[in-house]
Amino acid sequence: MSTTYATPDTIAEACALLETPGAYALAGGVAFTMALTKGQIDPASIVSLARLDGLRGVAAEPAGGFSIGALSTHGQLLRDERIATYEPQLREMFADVGNVRVRAVGTLGGNLAYADPRHDPAPLLGALGAEVVIQSGAGKRTVPVADFATGSFATVLQPGELLCSVNVPARPAGTRIGWCKLQTNSLDDYATLSLAVGFEESNGRISRPRILVGAADTHVRTQRAAGLLDGADINADGRVAPELIEEVADALAADIKPCSNHRGSVMYKRDLVRVALNRAMMRTANSAKAQGCSL
Numbered sequence: 001m002s003t004t005y006a007t008p009d010t011i012a013e014a015c016a017l018l019e020t021p022g023a024y025a026l027a028g029g030v031a032f033t034m035a036l037t038k039g040q041i042d043p044a045s046i047v048s049l050a051r052l053d054g055l056r057g058v059a060a061e062p063a064g065g066f067s068i069g070a071l072s073t074h075g076q077l078l079r080d081e082r083i084a085t086y087e088p089q090l091r092e093m094f095a096d097v098g099n100v101r102v103r104a105v106g107t108l109g110g111n112l113a114y115a116d117p118r119h120d121p122a123p124l125l126g127a128l129g130a131e132v133v134i135q136s137g138a139g140k141r142t143v144p145v146a147d148f149a150t151g152s153f154a155t156v157l158q159p160g161e162l163l164c165s166v167n168v169p170a171r172p173a174g175t176r177i178g179w180c181k182l183q184t185n186s187l188d189d190y191a192t193l194s195l196a197v198g199f200e201e202s203n204g205r206i207s208r209p210r211i212l213v214g215a216a217d218t219h220v221r222t223q224r225a226a227g228l229l230d231g232a233d234i235n236a237d238g239r240v241a242p243e244l245i246e247e248v249a250d251a252l253a254a255d256i257k258p259c260s261n262h263r264g265s266v267m268y269k270r271d272l273v274r275v276a277l278n279r280a281m282m283r284t285a286n287s288a289k290a291q292g293c294s295l
């Protein structure tokens with residue numbers, strides 16, 4: 001069967017084309033072309049997003065925070081001063097995606113839509129409370145980044161739906177964020193394990209804690225472990241009791257389902273989650289400096 005190739009000029013046209021069974025969106029093509037050449041996908045039609053210029057760039061939202069167009073590349077995002085001001089760890093994360101070639105063409109939308117559990121943006125954006133904006137012929141819907149991937153290489157996207165942007169909310173006062181990516185091979189390799197933690201702090205107490213773990217089977221939103229932080233005391237230096245961090249790490253290690261591969265064994269990765277949590281929690285103490293910034 002031959003594959004058709006379309007370059008729609010509008011989002012509505014793209015959504016209509018994506019309703020066809022076997023239709024795939026094509027953004028930067030980094031993951032798509034690898035899957036195609038390895039015979040992992042057999043598209044009936046390819047819908048290029050190249051002409052949808054409205055899906056590029058970063059824009060301030062009236063309610064605070066900002067919206068990132070799905071076609072923005074990792075390279076564009078790491079160079080955006082407004083993103084770095086909002087949260088320096090976001091710039092660090094985009095700078096850590098693959099290598100310069102991947103960052104030059106790979107897009108945030110393609111990264112999230114491919115839902116490779118080793119990818120970096122989802123855990124940190126999820127911990128920041130970001131939402132994915134999805135459009136189809138039926139209209140728009142939003143889904144928290146934390147709930148967008150339903151498994152490895154699986155998302156909530158339905159036929160005819162296009163990931164259009166990612167909304168990063170204004171940061172309530174006292175928001176703290178910590179991100180950690182651990183690699184056992186080269187620095188341009190995928191994460192062996194990554195972890196992001198986010199919470200709000202007021203009057204020396206933690207509320208609305210979120211922990212997301214990457215590279216552990218799927219992006220794991222670890223509600224049980226995060227719940228242990230809810231209401232916990234936090235001292236003047238922004239630190240939480242080490243015993244509590246140990247307890248949370250135990251819960252995380254029990255809840256993740258990492259695979260054994262050349263980056264490490266299951267046991268090693270369960271141990272690594274403790275290291276990642278401790279480092280991310282240490283970074284939450286400094287992240288308060290960025291709070292209150294909005295575009």
Ligand SMILES: Cc1cc2nc3c(=O)[nH]c(=O)nc-3n(C[C@H](O)[C@H](O)[C@H](O)COP(=O)(O)OP(=O)(O)OC[C@H]3O[C@@H](n4cnc5c(N)ncnc54)[C@H](O)[C@@H]3O)c2cc1C
Binds near residue numbers: 032121163
């Ligand atoms: C050598 C190498 C190293 C890498 N290292 C890292 C790393 O360290 N960290 C990391 O996070 N990632 C890493 N990546 C992955 C890379 O970031 C992603 O492959 C890239 O971001 C995908 O974006 P893309 O625009 O190329 O998507 P594409 O390849 O064009 O698309 C990927 C998938 O998403 C779908 N899609 C694309 N855009 C949309 C949309 N807007 N709406 C709906 N569906 C859509 C496509 O149909 C396809 O199924 C690495 C990749 C390589 C090759």
